[in-house]
Amino acid sequence: MYTKLNLLPAKIASTSDIKPALTMVMFDGERTVATDSFRLLEVSTVDGEKTTPVFIDAQAVKKHKVPAKQIEVDINTIATPNPHVEYPNIDMIMKEKSSIEYAEIKVNGQLLGELLQVMSKMNRYGVVTLKVPVNSRYEAIHLYTDNKGTNYESPTQTAHGLCMPINK
Numbered sequence: 001m002y003t004k005l006n007l008l009p010a011k012i013a014s015t016s017d018i019k020p021a022l023t024m025v026m027f028d029g030e031r032t033v034a035t036d037s038f039r040l041l042e043v044s045t046v047d048g049e050k051t052t053p054v055f056i057d058a059q060a061v062k063k064h065k066v067p068a069k070q071i072e073v074d075i076n077t078i079a080t081p082n083p084h085v086e087y088p089n090i091d092m093i094m095k096e097k098s099s100i101e102y103a104e105i106k107v108n109g110q111l112l113g114e115l116l117q118v119m120s121k122m123n124r125y126g127v128v129t130l131k132v133p134v135n136s137r138y139e140a141i142h143l144y145t146d147n148k149g150t151n152y153e154s155p156t157q158t159a160h161g162l163c164m165p166i167n168k
Contacts (some may be wrong), residue, residue, distance in 0.1 A: 001046045002027065002073040004066045009034035009041040013058030021085045024055040027075050033090050034058060042090070049094045055085040105141060106166045112141070119145045119159045140164050 006027070014022035014036035026033045029051030033042045060079030101146075120126035122145045133139035143161040 001048065001071075002075055003046060003071055005075060006032040006043050006045060006073060007061055007064060007066070008032075009043055010058040011087070012036055012039045012041050013061075015058075021087050022086065023058050024082060024085050025058050025061050025085050026053050026055055026090070028053040033087075035088065035090075040090070040093070042094075049095075053079040053087065055083075056081055056085060058112035103137075104131045105132060105137055107141065107163050108166060112163045115143055115161045115163055119143060119161055122146070122157065122159045138165055138167050 007025075008034050010025050011034075013025055013034035016022070016036075019037065022035055022037055024034070029045065030048040033040065033041050035041075054075060056075065056079050062071075064078045066073055093103075116128050119128045128143055128145045131142040133141075140162040143159075143163065145159045158161050
């Protein structure tokens with residue numbers, strides 16, 4: 001079953017006409033997926049079963065309004081699926097990355113996102129560096145950015161931040 005949360009991937013879908021497939025959201029029964037080639041968001045469905053993927057234009061998904069009390073979303077009411085889309089092989093991409101070792105730290109996504117959003121304004125390319133402690137799950141994530149060629153009014157400014165992990 002698709003819910004309102006399954007419409008969220010549309011927010012990160014590409015808006016460029018260069019790769020039209022990336023302007024689509026994939027609905028395949030088990031999940032919804034969207035990418036802009038730099039980011040990818042996959043949201044699982046509730047009690048879903050794998051079906052033939054359906055590709056719907058992300059702009060139509062973004063415009064679709066779901067009543068506040070409605071849980072289930074019928075994708076047939078969003079827009080007409082596009083059968084001519086060759087979407088990237090998401091499963092292959094995720095599988096290739098699974099052999100990399102990561103430090104796993106739980107954080108409040110909204111608080112981390114706000115820090116990243118503010119700090120990204122310090123750099124022309126929005127670059128923020130995260131230093132994630134590898135040997136401890138309960139140490140703060142350090143964030144920093146510099147201003148190399150970006151903040152013209154005050155070329156010596158930098159930004160540093162911390163985001164504490166959630167330990168429950």
